[in-house]
Amino acid sequence: MPGFELFSDLERNQVNDVLDNGVLMRYGFDGMRKGHWKAKELEAELEKTFDSNHVQLVSSGTAAVSVALASAGVGAGDEVIMPTFTFVASFEAIMMLGAIPILVDIDDTLTLDPKAVEAAITSKTKAVMVVQMCGSMGDMDALRKVCDFHSLIFVEDACQAIGGSYKGQPLGSIADVGCFSFDFVKTITCGEGGAVVTNNKDFYTNADHYSDHGHDHIGSDRGAETHPFLGYNFRISELHAAVGLAQVKRLPEFIAIQKKNYSIIRDELAKIPEVTFRTVPEGGEESYSFLNFFLPDADTAQKVSVAFKESGIDVCWNYYQNNWHYIRKWDHLKDLKSLFPVSKEVKDGLEYLQTKSFEQSDAYISRNISCLIKLSWTEEEVLKRARIMADCISEICK
Numbered sequence: 001m002p003g004f005e006l007f008s009d010l011e012r013n014q015v016n017d018v019l020d021n022g023v024l025m026r027y028g029f030d031g032m033r034k035g036h037w038k039a040k041e042l043e044a045e046l047e048k049t050f051d052s053n054h055v056q057l058v059s060s061g062t063a064a065v066s067v068a069l070a071s072a073g074v075g076a077g078d079e080v081i082m083p084t085f086t087f088v089a090s091f092e093a094i095m096m097l098g099a100i101p102i103l104v105d106i107d108d109t110l111t112l113d114p115k116a117v118e119a120a121i122t123s124k125t126k127a128v129m130v131v132q133m134c135g136s137m138g139d140m141d142a143l144r145k146v147c148d149f150h151s152l153i154f155v156e157d158a159c160q161a162i163g164g165s166y167k168g169q170p171l172g173s174i175a176d177v178g179c180f181s182f183d184f185v186k187t188i189t190c191g192e193g194g195a196v197v198t199n200n201k202d203f204y205t206n207a208d209h210y211s212d213h214g215h216d217h218i219g220s221d222r223g224a225e226t227h228p229f230l231g232y233n234f235r236i237s238e239l240h241a242a243v244g245l246a247q248v249k250r251l252p253e254f255i256a257i258q259k260k261n262y263s264i265i266r267d268e269l270a271k272i273p274e275v276t277f278r279t280v281p282e283g284g285e286e287s288y289s290f291l292n293f294f295l296p297d298a299d300t301a302q303k304v305s306v307a308f309k310e311s312g313i314d315v316c317w318n319y320y321q322n323n324w325h326y327i328r329k330w331d332h333l334k335d336l337k338s339l340f341p342v343s344k345e346v347k348d349g350l351e352y353l354q355t356k357s358f359e360q361s362d363a364y365i366s367r368n369i370s371c372l373i374k375l376s377w378t379e380e381e382v383l384k385r386a387r388i389m390a391d392c393i394s395e396i397c398k
């Protein structure tokens with residue numbers, strides 16, 4: 001997955017172009033910049049990639065989620081439904097707005113279970129956020145139906161799934177508003193960066209203004225611009241956008257490499273009867289950034305995970321044991337360890353985490369192993385890796 005593995009002169013030339021010109025900020029300085037608009041160019045490129053009307057670049061994927069929610073009007077006391085299996089950024093971005101993350105079970109897609117979403121809806125629910133974890137997706141038709149029936153905003157975090165698709169549509173472009181991350185370990189990177197993607201003109205205009213202190217971006221004199229509403233600073237810099245501009249043009253190349261490496265390992269593991277793979281909804285195509293598979297039980301998954309480490313197989317995780325991607329170890333959220341006072345609404349809203357258990361999610365995540373697919377592996381390395389992985393699993397399952 002990490003696009004940094006294949007950094008080349010393309011990225012260097014783009015960055016040097018910004019430095020030679022001297023304008024590191026994405027807005028203003030029209031006279032000085034002599035036609036250099038890296039962030040704007042990258043936004044135009046991403047609109048093509050995601051087949052979407054509007055893209056707003058921001059400073060990170062976490063910022064993208066906050067800006068997306070804010071742009072759709074989500075705020076204090078609103079409940080946002082999200083999965084138990086995701087990166088901590090999901091609840092951070094919700095709580096930054098004073099909204100309440102409502103965690104619900106995943107299913108064998110490793111993303112939101114539409115039935116669990118339905119069951120969690122209350123009069124306070126404002127949005128449902130699917131997280132397209134590890135390169136694949138939720139049942140988007142089923143989730144869309146639930147959102148439409150209850151008039152909820154449908155948000156799609158596709159930070160780990162750039163290049164994947166559902167029924168021919170790019171992941172991240174299917175819900176009402178989508179979010180991407182271009183942090184250092186994502187399939188395409190800016191170093192740090194993110195994007196809000198939408199066909200909703202109002203959401204886009206809100207995101208454009210909100211991510212830049214409320215600037216209306218009318219005319220060519222920043223100081224004279226007005227501020228129709230309150231904003232913040234979630235801007236990306238021209239240096240970061242320049243790296244992304246070089247990387248995004250290489251996305252088809254990166255996805256092809258991921259698919260090739262993924263397929264070699266999957267074909268080898270598929271020969272083992274005890275191995276099953278995550279469900280990809282009908283019409284879905286993964287981005288191949290990760291290969292996810294299940295073992296018969298948690299104990300076997302744990303043993304395989306250890307055997308992989310001892311055999312030099314890196315970048316594979318059993319997320320049940322992981323501090324950052326699964327509810328089980330998010331004690332700082334459950335105990336609300338905030339540096340600053342949190343509103344009563346949020347405190348009360350998170351009470352449920354004291355007692356709620358997530359058996360269905362536990363059953364999937366504890367049996368799952370998730371392997372990052374790297375871009376820099378040679379074919380020989382992938383073949384060898386696949387054989388070692390298969391040997392480890394066969395040995396433990398025999």
Ligand SMILES: *Cc1c(COP(=O)(O)O)cnc(C)c1O
Pocket residue numbers: 059060061062063086087089090131133157159160181182183193194
């Ligand atoms: C990486 C990631 C984010 C956050 O992106 P940053 O750019 O690191 O802030 C959010 N959600 C998911 C699923 C991610 O993988």
